[in-house]
Amino acid sequence: MNARAQIIFFVAAVLLVGAVSSMKRRGNASFGQNNGPCCSFVPVTDARTIGRDAVQVATNAAACTLIAYYFHGTVRCETCLLIETLARAVVDQQFDAEVAANRIIWESVNYDLPENQHFLADYNLPCPSLVLVLLQEGKPRDWKLLGDTWQLVHEPAKLNNYVETEVRSFLKGRGQPISSDQTGSPHTPEQQ
Numbered sequence: 027m028n029a030r031a032q033i034i035f036f037v038a039a040v041l042l043v044g045a046v047s048s049m050k051r052r053g054n055a056s057f058g059q060n061n062g063p064c065c066s067f068v069p070v071t072d073a074r075t076i077g078r079d080a081v082q083v084a085t086n087a088a089a090c091t092l093i094a095y096y097f098h099g100t101v102r103c104e105t106c107l108l109i110e111t112l113a114r115a116v117v118d119q120q121f122d123a124e125v126a127a128n129r130i131i132w133e134s135v136n137y138d139l140p141e142n143q144h145f146l147a148d149y150n151l152p153c154p155s156l157v158l159v160l161l162q163e164g165k166p167r168d169w170k171l172l173g174d175t176w177q178l179v180h181e182p183a184k185l186n187n188y189v190e191t192e193v194r195s196f197l198k199g200r201g202q203p204i205s206s207d208q209t210g211s212p213h214t215p216e217q218q
Contacts, residue, residue, distance in 0.1 A: 091161045092130045092197060097145055098154040100138040106154040109175050110134065112182055113156050116189040130193070156189070158196045170196055 094117050096110045117125065117132050124130040137145050149157045149171060156172040172192050178185040 090167070091128065092124075092193070093159045093161060094130060094132050094193065095145075095149075095157045095159060096132070096134045096154070097137050097149070097151055097157060098134065100136055102154070105176070105179055109154065109156065109179050109185070112179070112185050113172075113175065113189050116186050117193065120190045121193065124197075158193060160196070 094113070096113060098106055098110065114132055117130060121130050125132070135142050135145060137143060137151065145151065149155070149159075149169060151157075151171070152173075153176070156175050157169055158172065159169040160167045170192065172189065174188055175185060178188055
């Protein structure tokens with residue numbers, strides 16, 4: 027076999043493994059259910075597990091803490107990585123006071139790892155997803171899947187607004203404090 031044929035065979039094998047893995051995770055879900063297609067697979071070497079430290083920090087920090095989980099597989103596409111990067115930037119920048127006080131915690135979780143596979147069923151994950159989970163005294167009380175991230179990923183301003191609005195709404199609807207602007211007055215999605 028020549029070098030070109032070997033490369034084509036290797037790429038086809040990687041794509042096949044990724045497709046089979048994706049189908050196993052999705053079960054009977056269809057591509058029309060907010061679970062956009064993956065593209066240009068990129069293997070990730072720092073697959074993190076759910077941090078027991080994050081739950082411990084949440085338990086110690088406040089009675090109610092929001093964890094923004096980005097769930098992903100071991101093999102990730104450029105779009106998956108972009109969603110995570112943009113969403114994390116919104117959380118870190120727009121909610122910096124809450125992040126500093128451990129009232130909001132960002133956690134990336136690889137659901138392909140055996141110890142994390144339960145999250146697929148726990149949060150009905152159709153694909154790599156952003157999920158907001160409200161912890162009360164270290165235990166999940168409520169959660170919300172942000173299902174529009176795949177539709178908005180190529181419009182960063184809209185994705186940023188969506189994530190910020192959903193986080194604020196989730197916190198506001200549960201009696202949690204929200205960030206303030208430089209004037210000290212709270213700003214809500216309606217003011218943007």
